[in-house]
Amino acid sequence: MGLGVLEPKSAGHVPGTSFVLDDPSRASTPSDHDTTLKYDRRGAVPIILVPQPSDDPNDPLNWPLWKRDIILLILSTLSVIASTLSPLLAANTVTLSLYFGRDFTQMALLTGYHLCGVGVAGLIFVASARIWGKRHLYLLGTVLIIVSSAWGGAAGKNYASLLWARVVQGIGLAPFEALVNASVGDLYFVHALFGGAFFTPVIVGKITHTIGWQWSFYLIAIFAGVLLPLVVFFVPETAFVRPGDQTSTNSSSHHLNEDLELSPANQSDGNSNPSSLEEKENHPNHSIGSHPPTKVTYLQTLLPFNGRKSDVNFFKLLLRPFPLFLHPAVLWACLIQGTLIGWTVMIGVVLAAIFLGPPLWFNEVETGYMYTGPFVGAILGFVLSGLLADWSTRYMIRRNRGVYEPEFRIVLVAAQLVVGCAGLYGFGITAEHVGRYGWFLPDFFFAFEVGGMVLGAVASALYIVDAHREIAVEAFTCLLMFKNIFSFGLTWGAYDWIVSAGISKTFYIIASIQVGICLLSIPMCESSPSPFGVRHGHGMGN
Numbered sequence: 001m002g003l004g005v006l007e008p009k010s011a012g013h014v015p016g017t018s019f020v021l022d023d024p025s026r027a028s029t030p031s032d033h034d035t036t037l038k039y040d041r042r043g044a045v046p047i048i049l050v051p052q053p054s055d056d057p058n059d060p061l062n063w064p065l066w067k068r069d070i071i072l073l074i075l076s077t078l079s080v081i082a083s084t085l086s087p088l089l090a091a092n093t094v095t096l097s098l099y100f101g102r103d104f105t106q107m108a109l110l111t112g113y114h115l116c117g118v119g120v121a122g123l124i125f126v127a128s129a130r131i132w133g134k135r136h137l138y139l140l141g142t143v144l145i146i147v148s149s150a151w152g153g154a155a156g157k158n159y160a161s162l163l164w165a166r167v168v169q170g171i172g173l174a175p176f177e178a179l180v181n182a183s184v185g186d187l188y189f190v191h192a193l194f195g196g197a198f199f200t201p202v203i204v205g206k207i208t209h210t211i212g213w214q215w216s217f218y219l220i221a222i223f224a225g226v227l228l229p230l231v232v233f234f235v236p237e238t239a240f241v242r243p244g245d246q247t248s249t250n251s252s253s254h255h256l257n258e259d260l261e262l263s264p265a266n267q268s269d270g271n272s273n274p275s276s277l278e279e280k281e282n283h284p285n286h287s288i289g290s291h292p293p294t295k296v297t298y299l300q301t302l303l304p305f306n307g308r309k310s311d312v313n314f315f316k317l318l319l320r321p322f323p324l325f326l327h328p329a330v331l332w333a334c335l336i337q338g339t340l341i342g343w344t345v346m347i348g349v350v351l352a353a354i355f356l357g358p359p360l361w362f363n364e365v366e367t368g369y370m371y372t373g374p375f376v377g378a379i380l381g382f383v384l385s386g387l388l389a390d391w392s393t394r395y396m397i398r399r400n401r402g403v404y405e406p407e408f409r410i411v412l413v414a415a416q417l418v419v420g421c422a423g424l425y426g427f428g429i430t431a432e433h434v435g436r437y438g439w440f441l442p443d444f445f446f447a448f449e450v451g452g453m454v455l456g457a458v459a460s461a462l463y464i465v466d467a468h469r470e471i472a473v474e475a476f477t478c479l480l481m482f483k484n485i486f487s488f489g490l491t492w493g494a495y496d497w498i499v500s501a502g503i504s505k506t507f508y509i510i511a512s513i514q515v516g517i518c519l520l521s522i523p524m525c526e527s528s529p530s531p532f533g534v535r536h537g538h539g540m541g542n
Contacts, residue, residue: 054242056293060186061240068187071238074230075138075180081223082145082176085169086114086345088220091205091368092213093352099213100159104495108349110166112491115345117170119484122178126477127317129179133239136304137175142231144172145224153217165217170484178480181461182473186238201348205368236301239309321477329468330475332524333460335517336413338483340420340453343510344374345487346494347427347446353495354442354503359435370443377447381419381454388412388455389462406467407525412459417518420452421511428507456518 054061060068089096093107100106125137152165204216300306310317324330351370355362362370389412396408426445430437464475498506 054240056240056242057295058293059240059242060238063187071235072184072187074227074235075176075183078138078142078224078227078231079176079180081220081227082141082173084220085145085149085173086111086118087201087348087371088204088216089213090348090351090371091201091364092208092216093349094356094367095208095213095364100157102159104349104353105492106159108491108495110163111345111349112488113163114166114170115484115488115491117167118174118177119481119488121171121174122477122480122484123318123321125174126178126321126473127314129175129182129239130312130317130473131308131310131314132305133237133309134175134179134183135235135237135306137179138231138235139304141172141175142224142228144168146221146228148172149217149221149224151217153214153221174480178476179473181465181476183238184465186240201368201371203368205365208364208368232302237306241309321474321481324471324474324478325482327471327475329464329524330471330478332520333464333475334479334482335520336416336456337460337479338486339514339517340416340449340456341483342486342490343424343514344450344453346490346510347449349491349494350498353498354431355434355439360439362439366439370439370446373443373447374450377423377450378454380447381451382458384415384451385412385455385458388415389458404466406463409459409462409466410521410524412455412462413518413521416452416455416459417515418452419448419455421515421518423448423450423452424507424511424514428504428511431507432502432504 056062089110093104097104097107129137148165148168152162152169155162155165207216352367355367355370389409392411393408397404423445427442427449430441430445434442460479465472468475
C-alpha cells in the first residue's frame with residue numbers, strides 16, 4: 001500500500017483502496033485495462049470514477065453537475081440553518097435564567113435535551129433512510145424546524161413548553177446532521193469530495209437585546225419557511241440502488257480493485273476472453289436483451305417516496321448501528337469528532353458564566369460577540385481542511401503511484417492535534433485570568449479550538465465515506481448519537497465542574513484527554529488483521 005499504510009497480512013481486497021489515476025509505471029493487471037470502466041477525462045491524466053455510475057439516467061452520478069451542485073447548495077444552506085439551533089441560546093443564558101427564574105444548569109439543559117432529541121431521532125431516521133430514501137426526511141425535518149421554532153418563540157414564560165419545543169427542534173435537525181454527508185456520497189465521485197453555527201450567538205445576542213429572545217426562534221422559522229419550497233421542488237431523492245446492489249451500497253467501487261471476473265476456463269490461464277470483454281462493454285450494467293432504463297418524470301421526482309431501497313427489516317436496521325460502536329474505525333471517528341464537539345458545547349454552556357461577573361460584567365450582547373472568534377475559527381478550519389485534504393490527498397496519490405488509500409484523510413488529524421489542543425490549553429489558561437488577559441485571548445483560543453473541531457470532523461467524515469462507504473449511513477448515525485449524547489452529559493455537569501475544579505484545571509484535563517485521542521490515529525493507518533486492522537476484510541460492517 002505504501003506511504004506508511006501497512007500491507008494486509010493475507011491476500012484479499014482491502015475496502016476503500018482505489019486506483020484513481022492511471023499510472024504507467026504500475027504493474028499491469030487485468031482490471032487496469034478494463035475497457036468497461038468509466039473515466040473523468042477532463043484533465044491531463046484520466047481519473048477512474050469511483051464509484052462507477054450505472055447506465056441508468058436516474059442514477060444521481062449521471063445527473064448534470066449543475067443539478068447536483070444545486071441540490072448540495074440547498075441542503076448545505078438548510079444544514080447551516082439547522083446547525084444554528086443547537087447554540088441558539090448560548091448568548092442568552094443569563095437573560096433566560098432571570099426570565100424563567102431558573103439556575104444555569106437548567107438553562108444548559110434547554111440545549112442538552114435538544115441534543116438528546118437529535119441523537120434519538122437520528123437513529124430512527126437513518127433506518128428509515130436506508131429503506132425509503134432521504135427525501136421524505138429532509139421534507140419532514142424542514143417542516144419540524146419551522147413548527148418548533150414558531151412554538152419556541154411563542155412559549156412565553158412556560159419553561160416546560162420551551163423545553164419540548166427545543167426537543168422537537170432537535171428532531172427536525174436530525175436529518176441534516178445524519179444524512180447530508182451520505183447524500184454527498186450519493187452525488188459525487190471520490191475525487192470530487194473535498195460555521196454558520198458559531199455566528200448564531202453573535203446575532204442572537206443582539207436580537208435578544210434589541211427585540212427579545214423570542215425573535216431568535218421566529219427568524220429561524222421564517223428562513224426555514226423560505227427554503228421549504230426549494231426542498232420540495234429542487235431536491236429529489238438521491239439514494240439509488242445500482243444493478244447487483246441490494247443494500248444501496250456502491251459495489252462498483254469493489255470492482256475497481258479486484259481482478260476482472262472471468263469464466264473458470266479463462267481464470268486458469270490468466271488470459272481474458274475477448275468476447276467476454278466485448279460483451280461487458282456492450283452491456284456493462286444490464287443483462288443482454290434487457291431494455292435500457294427510462295428516465296422518471298419531473299412530477300415523479302416530487303413524490304416523498306420513490307420505492308424501497310432495501311428489503312432489510314426496519315427494526316434490524318434500527319439496531320444495526322449499535323454493534324458498530326465496537327468497529328475500530330467508527331469508534332475512532334466518534335472520538336475524533338465527538339469529543340471536541342462536546343468540549344465546544346461545554347465552553348458555550350459556561351462562557352456566559354465566566355464573563356458575567358467581575359471584572360468584565362458582560363451582558364448577552366457582549367457574550368454573543370465572543371462567538372465572533374469561533375465563527376472565524378470555523379471558517380478558517382473549513383478552508384484549511386479543504387486545502388489540506390485536497391493537496392495532501394493528491395500528493396500522496398501521486399507518491400503512491402496512482403493508488404488512493406482512505407488513510408490519506410487521517411493526515412488532517414495532525415492539524416487538529418496542533419490547532420484544537422492548543423485552543424483548549426490556551427482557553428483554560430486565559431479564561432481563568434480574564435482580568436489579566438482580557439476577553440481577546442480567550443476568544444482567540446476558542447477560535448483555535450473550533451478550528452481543530454472542524455478539522456477533526458472533516459477528517460473522520462471523509463475517512464468513513466471513503467473507507468467504509470457500505471456502512472457510511474450507520475457510521476454517521478453512531479457519530480451523531482455519540483457527539484450529542486456526550487454533549488448532553490456535559491450540559492448536566494459542566495457548570496458545577498468549572499465551579500468545583502476551576503477553569504484552568506478543568507481545561508488542562510480535557511485538553512490532555514484530547515491529545516491522547518488524536519494519537520489514536522497512528523494505529524488507524526495499519527491495515528493488517530490486527531485489532532486496528534479496520535479495512536482488511538469486511539468485518540462488522542458487512
